[in-house]
Amino acid sequence: MPRHETSQQDQESQQEFRQAAAALGRRRLLTVTGAAAVLAFTTNLPGSAQAAEADARTAIGAEPFTLGVASGDPLPDSVVLWTRLAPKPYEPGGGLPKERITVEWEIAHDSRFRRVARKGTATAHPELNHAVHVEAGGLAADRVYYYRFRAGKWLSPVGRTRTAPAFGADLNELRLAAVSCQAYHHGYFTAHRHLAEEDVDLVFHLGDYLYEYAVDAHGGSRAYTDRELPAAFNKETVSLEDYRLRYALYKSDPDLMAAHAAHPFLVTWDDHETENNYADDIPEDGSSSEEFLVRRAAAYRAYWENLPLRKPQQPSGPDMQLYRRVRFGKLAQFDILDTRQYRSDQAYGDGWHQPGPESTDSSRTMTGSEQERWLIDGWRASDAVWNVVPQQVTFCERRSDSSDAYKLSMDAWDGAPASRERLLAGAETAGIKNLMVLTGDVHRAYAYDIKRDFGDQKSRTMGTEIVATSITSGKDGVDKPDNWQTYMDANPHMKFYNGHRGYVTVRLDKQQARADFRTVAVVTKPGAPVGTAASFVTEAGNQGLHEA
Template sequence: MSILLDRYALSRRRALATFGGLAATALSIPLLSGRALAQPVFRIYPFQLGVASGDPQPDGFVIWTRLAPEPFEIGHGMPSQPVEVSWEVATDAGFRTMVAKGVAVAMPELGHAVHVEVGGLEAGRDYWYRFVAGRERSLTGRARTTPAPGATVDRVRFAIAGCQQYEQGYYTAHRRLAEDNPDFVFCYGDYIYEGRGNRVWNGPRGPVENVRQHFGGEIYSLDDYRRRYAQYKMDADLQAAHAAAPWFVVWDDHEIDNNWVTDLDQDGVDPKVFNLRRQAAVQAYFENMPLRPSSFPVGTTIQLYRRASFGGLMDLNLLDTRQFRSNQPCGDRFGTCAEIEAVKAEVLGLQQEKWLVDGLSASKARWNVLAQQIMVMDLDRDAGAGSAVNPDSWAGYRTPRNRLLKQIRDRKIANPIVLTGDEHQNYAGELHLDGAHPEGAPIGTEFVVTSISSSGDGVDQREDMAKIQAVNPQLKFNNAQRGYAICDVTPERWTTEFKVLDAITRRDGKLTTRAKLAVEAGNPRLATV
């Protein structure tokens, strides 16, 4: 049986170029209710997009890869058939002690992506994994299971990263993150950007030439999104970060379209039409992320809010601030308006908010973490001249923001920490109900982590932010360079180390620790280490 179908209009010449001379007569075996499994001989390496692991639990994790010998071609260089992929997990990088192995099927309906849930492993230890397709073997990845429930845990050390606009800089920060050897990575979103390829962009100091360009125009279809993920994932530095540790991923806006919420986009497109784009983007997101099958998309929806526990030390609540949110107030422009006080406004939606508050209330962990996308700190962004908010932050949604913070305060949630991205800057601050007039003890602490590459090289502190910090006593630190953060968590102290690069528009950017701030258990006030 031929492994090529007319569905993708792959020519015999393309098939021979991709799979070699055996392509047209490759062996297949019956499987999947009569469907045939292709056993190709690849001419081009099929693991162009690397490997990844994610959503670790005490007994295992998910491992991911996607077969794409020619990621930008129709059908990504693959036949229109299922393809068998073997996988292996070992206790050592040399695979001398194998503890799990099996065979998965890369389906054409899912862009030949593979998501394997590995179970039956020991809690709180490192493992290594790899894939085999035909005669080809993938790179090796490292994963780590979480501690056993209720276990005494002395330390968790993890990284935070996101906002990686491909055109505006190299992924040097990802390579350095990999070298930091974290237990896991929290990616807060904006994994891809949806815009067309551009030679220049309008930076804060005038036109800036991009160091590289997106393939094609703005993305709308499933194939568009697949190619965009492929372009990002072909970056070796990003592959290194995925291979170094398991990731917990959530999305923000650019995985679909800038500043989208529910079925609304920024251009006022008919929601029925926008939902076609959403459905394509949601499928591509699942295909390319190390998510468990429990997050399998249904139409335009995908289950992204979930929880992970690290013994008795830390509970990690991963939130989705896009799918269930009300439209941005004030016409989605910085400023102020009556809509900010809207009583029926939502950020998480009532169902997710109840799930979060119930989980926080039941938690026995030392630290309770809200890992999400948009800033909770309510800053006076007019530097005392007025009252301006960022409408694409919790400050634009006063009712749900205050409701959440009051419940955290009134239920006496132990040591709440909020982890955020989106702003393309580093912030560290304390959370109060009234951000414009913070009084009394803080309710919690927030760390906002800068972008990997979005907004280009950056500066130590923007001039406008120096003025804003001066009139916002709850804001203890701000920086506008690129990089990532390392969080070092013990029963006594939470420490966040902001790592920044002096440049990302060249590959030899120098990494330094810009600041290290800590919170003592039982006291949400920030201190510089």
């Protein structure tokens, strides 16, 4: 993008521009207006000029823990604990004064807190919308803990979490779940209620935690008759306040709160946390990058505020390093990717298109070069039995039909096959024997064999891709979508395809991985039971899915 030439007379604006550009740490520069706006997101943080401190006993006049509690990013000796104070969650500022509030926290070995392991205080800053992130350390590895918060006379719900095993631990098994795509206006989060009851060690949220689209007074497909949502939700999210309020709407859902209280989450985003199908600094609607980066800064900040993430993930303006690595003993290495912030713009637009010179260009990337090197270097150093890559969009080739004129999704890895090829070559060179990719985005459940060459089905099977269906997005699903047979015929490496809502659980051990696709039939009405649509296994050292 060409540099924006500012007036030499406007020294104050020029200085502001330089400060914002430095804070962004990007190779592009913004217009003065855009830089000033992004600078506000970079500088309006707790610091030396902090807000006054309020007395929680008088500042909080009603229940402040309306959005529940959460935990995440477990390490062998620590875990992130999260909450947000919001007596009036559907109002800007949550019904609290613009003052700091001290919050007590404790984490214990038992749910009645008779054996407290650690405790302390944290500050809920108004600049961070009174969100609290506690990195509780000094914990024992591979242990279940219980935690809670106190603000004044108010006591939070109790959350359950667990630490990761020691880095060199000889772990026998690990149970995880993967979820994605939870459009509030498309139905009830019933699947999250069932997820809260699952026996899993951790949950991966693979993106689309919220949607930027308007939610009407009746909650869209939830069709509320006993209450009305405020008009503030009935518009697309653009500003920081918009995104903050939308998170308040989502996180006030009791089913989502139950899932967060039951399990530690490791999260990554896709597109709707900011805007549909954006790519790096390029928005969906073709507006300027300068405008979009201001919106992205707002979205990224609200994302960090509302999820259990560590300090290194705190954004600076429109930049936020979300890709990171988590080890669970010698059994599993998780390389969590970000395929939105650094990707090439979608070829031929962001829909389905026949592959061509634009999509097959060798320079195209889904991850950016730095993240790509980080992933491959991590594989080279890995001694884990399973190398698992939680990420956003479909990794395997997915042809629209069996004809020579087939189309591919330009928003998925099919739109950047050179980027996929570099990763597969890197995994091969690194000697990765058991590769599993966890995916969201498509509102369908899929199970794939990852072929070394998708054009040659006899080529080596390098791993498996397990695609979690949506929690609600797409509304009520069906067992076999209309294109079920077409897809199965066109993609022999596709072993499973289902259109219901739900999540997937995966059990890893030294001999095999087992994926259970857990689904509900209805989300436009609450309370649907959960069942297992199918189960697949792949053997360690002998990759390839077969039905259990």
